[in-house]
Amino acid sequence: MATTHIKRSTSASRLVNYAEKRAVKKDGLNLDIQYAKSEFKQVRDIYGNPGKTQAYASRIAFSPLEFNPQALHDQATVLAVAKEVYAKAYPNQQVALYEHADTDSLHVHAVIGAINLETGQKMHGNWHQYRDHLVHITDQVCQEHGLMVTQPDPNRHEKRSMAEIKLRAKQQPTWKDQIRQAVDHTMQNPLIRDFQAFQADLKQQAVKVWERGKNLTYQLLGTNYKSRGTKLGIDYEKETIFNELASRQTQSRTNQQPERATKATVDSAQSDPGRTPKLPGHPDSTASHSQNVSRSTTSADRTDRPTSQPTVSDNLKQLRQQQRQLTSPIKTDLTKRLRNVSKADQPDQSGKSDRPQTDPSRTDQKHPDRQSAQQPSEPNHSSNDGPNR
Incomplete structure (x- = not known):
């Protein structure tokens, strides 16, 4: 072998x-x-x-x-x-x-x-x-040559040199064992989900780790003792560590999805206070719904509202006033145009002036009271006093 x-x-x-x-x-x-x-x-x-x-x-x-x-x-x-x-x-x-x-x-x-x-x-x-x-x-x-062939141990996750084996037989820890124990302690924390957190946690245990090509290199802080993950064992290699961290990230995202859905449901229920929390099939759901309707109707009929909130009648008054302000200039302009058209249709009596002549008879007919008011009434003596002298 x-x-x-x-x-x-x-x-x-x-x-x-x-x-x-x-x-x-x-x-x-x-x-x-x-x-x-x-x-x-x-x-x-x-x-x-x-x-x-x-x-x-x-x-x-x-x-x-x-x-x-x-x-x-x-x-x-x-x-x-x-x-x-x-x-x-x-x-x-x-x-x-x-x-x-x-x-x-x-x-x-x-x-x-x-x-x-x-x-x-x-x-x-x-x-x-x-x-x-x-x-x-x-x-x-x-x-x-008839010699035994070395069979790799599938359950062997640590690689040890002959010096380590001898020290371990004497129950003496090695610096590689310190690195292995630190990595094991870090990976037992389920909150370690990325390589940055992995590095930070190991640094607190006096172990520095960094990527070097396809491998990870570990070093005890304050010493020159350093080793690649391939020499420490399968559990300390870059591929094993990165696969475990990626699996934790995927599991974390999967667990967060139902939590977000539950939170969204709770937020929507809180944002609508008038919504009844009971299901339609519940026997008390109808009664609670009617109570909510009656409460909303009663609150709508109240007159003691704060002055800062205008009523419906105030809004209608404002709307009508705005309509009158908008239609007033339109009516005025239309009246002027109709007057000009009516004056243009009258015959030209003088033939010299273009100004329209007023018709006294039309004026008298339109305003009989105005004419009588301007001329004082005289007594009629023809019937009572006889002929005039």
Whole structure:
């Protein structure tokens, strides 16, 4: 049973220096293991492919149940199996292999050159793809040699290194455990529904979190201890956290819809005080409706209304007065026009003047009382006094 790991590095020489110090056995693929650092550099200079990534650090660890770290035969077997794995996974890359026996399990460190010897191009992809490819090849080789194949635990939501496992066996907490406990405490709060609230709550627990590409990075405040969510476990990865927060937001919106409908119904009922709260089918609904009608009728017949509110009769008076004001100039103008028409129809008596002549007889007929008032009446002596002298 073997487990694998791979990550990129900006210095191939640093990886070689670390792996070579404690190696009990070593071997190389497409290079001379004694001159691994210089040959890595020569290939980079020949192909002229500069960049930050110079190599990839990988590791294959075997179970102590299958191999004894102190047995020379087991050490040789493990190194041969590891070389076969990397030869199939990266046949065109430079690979330096260093076997370590300083832990409970035999493991092999591999330094993989980033440049392909045939194309001159660097490895393209991400470490997830590289790891999946390496795991697949490792399982095939282990089956061919009759070794157990590592089965992933579907219930395992935390990833722990060997150092963490040892500290936990001694009942000593680690800084990664502090981060896990803080995240667990934050996610137990149902009010945490977005990433900003998630960050703020973790900050109160002395943990800083931020997005870094497809991952989340956690750091204990005041220290240099930081780790990606992928190294803490599935429950602490970006995809898991974001999916849970999105689910909470959807659930919150679903719960708010019936609350808004209920509030709208209550507001509409309060805005119409004359509406009876009882249903039409209720036996008291008819009586309550009649009471409301009688109350409204009685209030309409009251005369002791405030002066600020005009009555219906006052409104009618104002309306009639406005109508009279509007029709008065119209009537006046119509009267003038009729007089002018009547004067234009009279015959011209003088023939010289255009002014219409008044008819005295018509005047007398129209105003007999006015003529009698202007001329004083004289006594008639012809019948009483006889002839005049």
